[in-house]
Amino acid sequence: MHNGPQPTDLGDVRATNRAVVLRHVRDHAPCSRADIATHTGLNKATVSSLVAELIGYRLLRETGVTENRVGRPATMLVLDGEPYAALGMQVSADELVVVAIDPGGNRLLTWQRAFTTLTATAGETVTALAALARRALSRVTGQGRQVLGLTVGIPGLVDTTGAVPLAAALGWHDVPLAVDLRKALREPAFPVTVDNEANLAVLAEQRHGGHADTADLVHLTGTAGIDAGIVVAGRLLRGARGFTGAVGHLPLDPTGPPCRCGRRGCLEAYAGLPALVDRLLPDPAQDDPVTDFTPEIDRIRALARAGEPTVLTGLAETGRHLGHGVALLAGVVNPATVLLGGHLATLAPWLLPAARAELAERTVAPDTGGCHLDASTLGGIAAALGGATAALSTIEAGRLPASTGG
Amino acid sequence: MHNGPQPTDLGDVRATNRAVVLRHVRDHAPCSRADIATHTGLNKATVSSLVAELIGYRLLRETGVTENRVGRPATMLVLDGEPYAALGMQVSADELVVVAIDPGGNRLLTWQRAFTTLTATAGETVTALAALARRALSRVTGQGRQVLGLTVGIPGLVDTTGAVPLAAALGWHDVPLAVDLRKALREPAFPVTVDNEANLAVLAEQRHGGHADTADLVHLTGTAGIDAGIVVAGRLLRGARGFTGAVGHLPLDPTGPPCRCGRRGCLEAYAGLPALVDRLLPDPAQDDPVTDFTPEIDRIRALARAGEPTVLTGLAETGRHLGHGVALLAGVVNPATVLLGGHLATLAPWLLPAARAELAERTVAPDTGGCHLDASTLGGIAAALGGATAALSTIEAGRLPASTGG
Structure with a gap:
């Protein structure tokens, strides 16, 4: 009973529609509210309400451009996302990497720091990751951006809690990485997720490759x-x-x-x-x-x-x-x-x-x-870039940013 | 740009909504139009219109049952599908199999015919498959059912046209199976599709296993x-x-x-x-x-x-x-x-x-x-059962049966 169309529960409908609007603008900007309604099948009142909300959160913005065609001229929409950033990191054999992007996919920073991962303990690596993450956070928050989250890629098995039961390449066993990183960042509510580096790398290929x-x-x-x-x-x-x-x-x-x-x-x-x-x-x-x-x-x-x-x-x-x-x-x-x-x-x-x-x-x-x-x-930073992309996924799925954060 | 919510084009919207309604009834029957509207997020007018259409095609029917709860009593809906059937076949090492089911998943017939596939030529196998398919078609159309389609499972590579470039287990190379079967059935418009037997078998597991x-x-x-x-x-x-x-x-x-x-x-x-x-x-x-x-x-x-x-x-x-x-x-x-x-x-x-x-x-x-x-x-007939299930997929995806057929 898993294939075929999925019935949605009511709570999801607005988020799903918000995601559909964001995605349409990402793929077709600049576009008007009427374009969105025509192509998504959402009615115009719903589109107007969603667009107003997304403009309020500065995920969309209006441009001065209007379209010349039969009917009223339309205000055109593009992605905004200027007030936000997302971070991705990866743990490679001889370096740690951090990448920051904005919701439009623009690269804000890419830092590679030499680190002998293969001989370090998991604890040392977490400490070094946290230090690098804090520097990156400080840089992008200094630009006035709210950081939506951090996703770290690991060469190993990652469970749904962000723990790493086994990363043979790193000599890691049962490292509660997401928990440890949140602790080391001293921001227990900051959204830190962990994924297999290959999963993040292919996400980067799909979006940026x-x-x-x-x-x-x-x-x-x-x-x-x-x-x-x-x-x-x-x-x-x-x-x-x-x-x-x-x-x-x-x-x-x-x-x-x-x-x-x-x-x-x-x-x-x-x-x-x-x-x-x-x-x-x-x-x-x-x-x-x-x-x-x-x-x-x-x-x-x-x-x-x-x-x-x-x-x-x-x-x-x-x-x-x-x-x-x-x-x-x-x-x-x-x-x-x-x-x-x-x-x-x-x-x-x-x-x-x-x-x-x-x-x-x-x-x-x-x-x-x-x-x-x-x-x-994508060079050697595909997993970190994919991590930053993944950290945008809740926004892209139609969830709104928390009003405080970063 | 492939993951995340998919914007639908307008032509798909009604079919998608029809599929959502059918699926809801399949999973939750008996249920009322109001239940469907509440759980799918579709508005009541849309649900009423879709349900009327599906009743017209005898894919849904009303039962006399009404629910006792606050508000007006509601007419309950269940799947119908009585006027329809779908066929699935498989080519195993020493037998041919045909299965027929109705849209509710009820098994109408299961026939296994001994056949030495491994020594027969592809042409002989197609002839034998067509003969078995004709007998099954004749049986279910004799019950007054319209046959929605036939899907055949093959142990080999199957391309999107229903041809088999290679089925090493059968010694087949470049057999245009769907075309040959339609020809052998003397019904060029009859929907014959071909798939790898493992794909069909796991579909049967998912639905009936x-x-x-x-x-x-x-x-x-x-x-x-x-x-x-x-x-x-x-x-x-x-x-x-x-x-x-x-x-x-x-x-x-x-x-x-x-x-x-x-x-x-x-x-x-x-x-x-x-x-x-x-x-x-x-x-x-x-x-x-x-x-x-x-x-x-x-x-x-x-x-x-x-x-x-x-x-x-x-x-x-x-x-x-x-x-x-x-x-x-x-x-x-x-x-x-x-x-x-x-x-x-x-x-x-x-x-x-x-x-x-x-x-x-x-x-x-x-x-x-x-x-x-x-x-x-599922015994040795999983692929044939999955084939019959697959032959229902256009209906389950919200497409309406052709008004003539079988």
């Missing part, structure tokens, strides 16, 4: 681990408990290299950041385990550009494993496009040819339309 | 092949081209037994119907390749009931491979429940213990709520 029109889209994180954020028919695939997209441990070869999950030959054991650096740079710049990956990835890229044969061979081999993993994923969820993120995007020019060949080879009936594999254009 | 309330549900077909019908958040996961759920060829062990896909160690190479019969009955009743599987599965079940040790060991081993395959699937789409269908359901008492153990063993953070694995209760 180069394939925003693709309804069936996957973003493969190449940050600390390899997770898939999966959008199907325009909606994020969340699953029963929110634990979707665990592709890093799809088995490619049970006799392959050991994986930190305890098995062998998982996708991450070939193409995860630590595995890739180990295999391509058997003689790393330092003797200790690598914790700062960006310079190592830069070295790999420089060697690849210089045509170093062992690095090129290693990247092609990694590409083949990636293509294999993508083929398994594509067989289950059949995306139109899979985008490589994080360090996989940085190395994409050398990974993609072999990855695409392997994917085509393993696709059933590839001539019926295979899966397109490409690099993300 | 023992886990109808589960929003994140998978049905694993155990008929000719092993495909997954995947429902996520109450919606069928279709993917970019409708080719989702190809789990039969998830690789469990590249050094495993050969698979008909040309690789080794795929899930189907362990738990597919031909593989299972070969491995558990190394001395089958006949010498030729098995084409009639039902008696062989019955023999396996009888041997298992008698405690035959090699059969029990073989079933447990198959169960472990199934659990492994389900774990991979669960890592990607995170269903609450996976149901084994077809012959896997028949053998479930001996497969499930080992399958569940393997699934738990391979689940990341199983104590956060794992995936429940069980047998389907």
Whole structure:
């Protein structure tokens, strides 16, 4: 009894209609009240009342522009959102990132702070996240903006309370991240949410990326681990408990290299950041385990550009494993496009040819339309950008901002 | 720009509202026009007009019952649908199935006809399907019902035109099934649609099965092949081209037994119907390749009931491979429940213990709520039942039946 049209309860109707109006203006601005009524099927009185309310909250504003057409000239509406901001953060292998956007999707700030996440304790990471969040909050509230919320992306399992039962890539077990962050921010009522970084990254792709029109889209994180954020028919695939997209441990070869999950030959054991650096740079710049990956990835890229044969061979081999993993994923969820993120995007020019060949080879009936594999254009901050986008979601769903906040 | 509320165009509004009314009555009958207005947010005049129209089409009817409460007594409404039927069919390894239901979900007929699909040509199968469909059509039209449509489930890839580019389990390539069936039925305007059998089977689970309330549900077909019908958040996961759920060829062990896909160690190479019969009955009743599987599965079940040790060991081993395959699937789409269908359901008492153990063993953070694995209760006709359900979907989406038909 779940598919088909959903009856709404009365309390939701006004919020839903508000969301429909906001969305129409986002997609079609500038537009008039009459346009909104015509295209949404809402009656004009309802539209007028909703628009008045949204103007009152400065989520919409009138422009001086009027349309010349038969009938009365109309006052045109555009998105406002000037008094608001939303924050997103991500915890990558060697940095913390914070992004702020306004409700129109404009980027207000993007800060990347080096941090050795893989050797820090969860407590140290939370403290560093909170410090970075406070600086960002202070910056945007200093611009006179109310901050609607903060969403943090984590490479691991995240439950509905914003706790992290397991983030193997970070060595985290049972970290009540949302609660701890609210405490560290000393703002117990501030809306902090936590999500899997891949889910946030694909949300950023959908809204801000180069394939925003693709309804069936996957973003493969190449940050600390390899997770898939999966959008199907325009909606994020969340699953029963929110634990979707665990592709890093799809088995490619049970006799392959050991994986930190305890098995062998998982996708991450070939193409995860630590595995890739180990295999391509058997003689790393330092003797200790690598914790700062960006310079190592830069070295790999420089060697690849210089045509170093062992690095090129290693990247092609990694590409083949990636293509294999993508083929398994594509067989289950059949995306139109899979985008490589994080360090996989940085190395994409050398990974993609072999990855695409392997994917085509393993696709059933590839001539019926295979899966397109490409690099993300969002840089290494897709999850943070998606987090900020997610933090706008209550507004976009038609809920009004609290009158105090930020 | 795909998530969030969808603005509707004006032409859809009445159909959507009609669907909302039908759905409300389906879930809450008997109910009054005022109940519908209160719970759907539609105004009373709209509800009255829609209800009058639906009564005119005999999709709703009034009962004599009135409610005793404050205010005027109300005429109560229930689903009608008496003048209509919908057909579903499936092509299994050793039989063709047709099911007819009415819009209330009542089963009108269920016919299973033995047919050696695996050795027949596609043309022979289409001819046999058409003959069976004509008999079923004749039966239900003889009851005075208009047949709204026929949906056929196929173990393979199905494109949006109802053609089958590939059904490896049947040896089919590029079969324009919907077109051929319409031709064979000599009713070019009759609504024939084709879908992957797993998609239809999970639709049947969702509407008629023992886990109808589960929003994140998978049905694993155990008929000719092993495909997954995947429902996520109450919606069928279709993917970019409708080719989702190809789990039969998830690789469990590249050094495993050969698979008909040309690789080794795929899930189907362990738990597919031909593989299972070969491995558990190394001395089958006949010498030729098995084409009639039902008696062989019955023999396996009888041997298992008698405690035959090699059969029990073989079933447990198959169960472990199934659990492994389900774990991979669960890592990607995170269903609450996976149901084994077809012959896997028949053998479930001996497969499930080992399958569940393997699934738990391979689940990341199983104590956060794992995936429940069980047998389907729909017998071997889930896809045909889902096909009949699918053939009702245009009515349930608010489209009115054509005034001539059947």
